[in-house]
Amino acid sequence: TQLLEQSPQFLSIQEGENLTVYCNSSSVFSSLQWYRQEPGEGPVLLVTVVTGGEVKKLKRLTFQFGDARKDSSLHITAAQPGDTGLYLCAGAKNAGNNRKLIWGLGTSLAVNP
């Protein structure tokens, strides 16, 4: 059972288009992170959201955490070829220091020039 569902699974768009990808769960998370993974590399953290309803911006990327802390979205404005990669969301469960991350399967984004 996948606790974090990401959609769409694949997305291919033209440079300059806007897009939104989603990360949904029936579980509540204490925080949620978005990572980007490029081919041949490990995932790299983009952002962490902690508070329900929180919105964070990273240049052309806008991240939102749902009010109930069960879901999140990532919106990219005017996508560029450099945005190509696998976008993974990961939710933190359990309090204290021994927290694990629950990972979604990812959205594979291709931005064509």
Place this chain on the structure above:
Amino acid sequence: DAGVIQSPRHEVTEMGQEVTLRCKPISGHDYLFWYRQTMMRGLELLIYFNNNVPIDDSGMPEDRFSAKMPNASFSTLKIQPSEPRDSAVYFCATRTSGGGVTQYFGPGTRLTVL
């Protein structure tokens, strides 16, 4: 600062052979995680250590898999005997206890078992 170092980057072996994957964590990071990534199942947590002690190995698929962390600077993941279904990319990731949940990943080892 050197990131997480993994070796080898690529490993091709035949079914039945022993495979050992290696990881050097970022200095000062006291948590170490081993993951396996496939298209079908995504990132799966296999095991993680805190201060060199295994905390949760519930993700280790079967007895053929074992992991050790003899000191704070080194960890191994061993598969013996290997099978074709073990083919995947294996990642090591580390974090600090005071740094929230952010994990820092190595470049991965792509394992192919023929």
